[in-house]
Amino acid sequence: MRVDPAKCVGCGNCVPVCTMGVIRVEAGRAVVNEEECVECGTCKRFLRVEGFPAPLVRAVRAVLHTLHLAHEAPPDVCPAGALFQPELEWPRSVRKAFSDPTTKHASTGIGGRGTEEIKTNDVTGRLRNGDAGLIVEMGRPGLGARLAELDRVARAMAELGARFESKNPVTQMMPDPATGALNPEVLNEKVMSAIIEMKVPVAGLPEFLGRLNEVAAGLTSVCSVAVAGRCDPDGSIPYEEIVVKETGFPLSLTSKTNLGLGRPRFGESGVFPTPPDAMPKAPQAGSAAAIGGDAE
Numbered sequence: 188m189r190v191d192p193a194k195c196v197g198c199g200n201c202v203p204v205c206t207m208g209v210i211r212v213e214a215g216r217a218v219v220n221e222e223e224c225v226e227c228g229t230c231k232r233f234l235r236v237e238g239f240p241a242p243l244v245r246a247v248r249a250v251l252h253t254l255h256l257a258h259e260a261p262p263d264v265c266p267a268g269a270l271f272q273p274e275l276e277w278p279r280s281v282r283k284a285f286s287d288p289t290t291k292h293a294s295t296g297i298g299g300r301g302t303e304e305i306k307t308n309d310v311t312g313r314l315r316n317g318d319a320g321l322i323v324e325m326g327r328p329g330l331g332a333r334l335a336e337l338d339r340v341a342r343a344m345a346e347l348g349a350r351f352e353s354k355n356p357v358t359q360m361m362p363d364p365a366t367g368a369l370n371p372e373v374l375n376e377k378v379m380s381a382i383i384e385m386k387v388p389v390a391g392l393p394e395f396l397g398r399l400n401e402v403a404a405g406l407t408s409v410c411s412v413a414v415a416g417r418c419d420p421d422g423s424i425p426y427e428e429i430v431v432k433e434t435g436f437p438l439s440l441t442s443k444t445n446l447g448l449g450r451p452r453f454g455e456s457g458v459f460p461t462p463p464d465a466m467p468k469a470p471q472a473g474s475a476a477a478i479g480g481d482a483e
């Protein structure tokens with residue numbers, strides 16, 4: 188994002204709106220720290236434009252100031268429309284793709300962080316019995332994350348044999364997903380947040396989570412870790428013992444559970460996607476597909 192100094196009147200309304208705190212007013216004009224801006228577009232979307240000519244607004248403000256009066260613009264306006272989004276070229280365009288919720292990822296067609304995660308596991312069958320989904324969300328508003336830090340985490344997980352979810356925009360930036368390494372061109376880009384998604388064996392969770400702890404200790408950004416998997420037919424969580432007792436990661440009360448109400452597009456033992464004539468007509472009561480789902 189940039190500010191047109193010819194239109195900016197220095198009202199400062201954009202400063203508190205910025206999700207990353209990277210706008211400041213200097214010498215009567217707003218300035219965006221472009222190195223730290225994640226191109227989320229919030230400042231421009233939030234502030235409406237009154238359409239007054241900037242010289243007129245400045246003149247009125249100057250006269251009122253001389254008279255020890257003040258006229259502050261309403262807090263939701265950028266009076267002359269000084270904020271503008273320049274054309275973003277690769278690799279900077281990556282920032283907007285991950286940070287602007289109104290933009291869809293070209294690689295997955297999904298907005299936001301660009302992945303359904305395992306919320307649609309009932310239908311997609313990304314995770315089968317014995318699989319654990321490991322989700323590492325990096326970055327937050329006000330902090331963000333450099334893709335170099337995602338690269339470090341993904342490489343460490345790849346060394347242990349993690350399989351990265353292909354329908355995920357972070358995976359799409361890996362020339363060879365077996366290594367976890369991201370395209371070197373994007374490493375200096377900063378995003379508000381991004382999600383690394385992997386599939387690992389349930390029995391391997393202690394090793395993966397332990398390594399994550401080690402890598403996270405050297406990061407400047409933050410990581411939120413989620414584990415997902417299909418429930419056993421009796422409704423129990425197959426990795427609960429491992430996660431809580433062997434790794435010390437507590438299970439969160441804010442987990443999510445899918446109830447298995449979606450029509451599966453996969454066969455339990457077949458190749459994905461299952462041909463239409465082999466698709467089950469409906470989930471069978473009591474089957475893993477009907478009861479299962481994901482919980483994180």
Ligand code: SF4
Nearest residue numbers: 195196198199201265
């Ligand atoms: S809201 Fe607009 S006019 Fe006010 S400081 Fe920001 S860019 Fe300048």
Ligand code: SF4
Nearest residue numbers: 205224225227228230
């Ligand atoms: S695009 Fe987002 S990060 Fe950049 S200046 Fe605007 S609000 Fe701040």
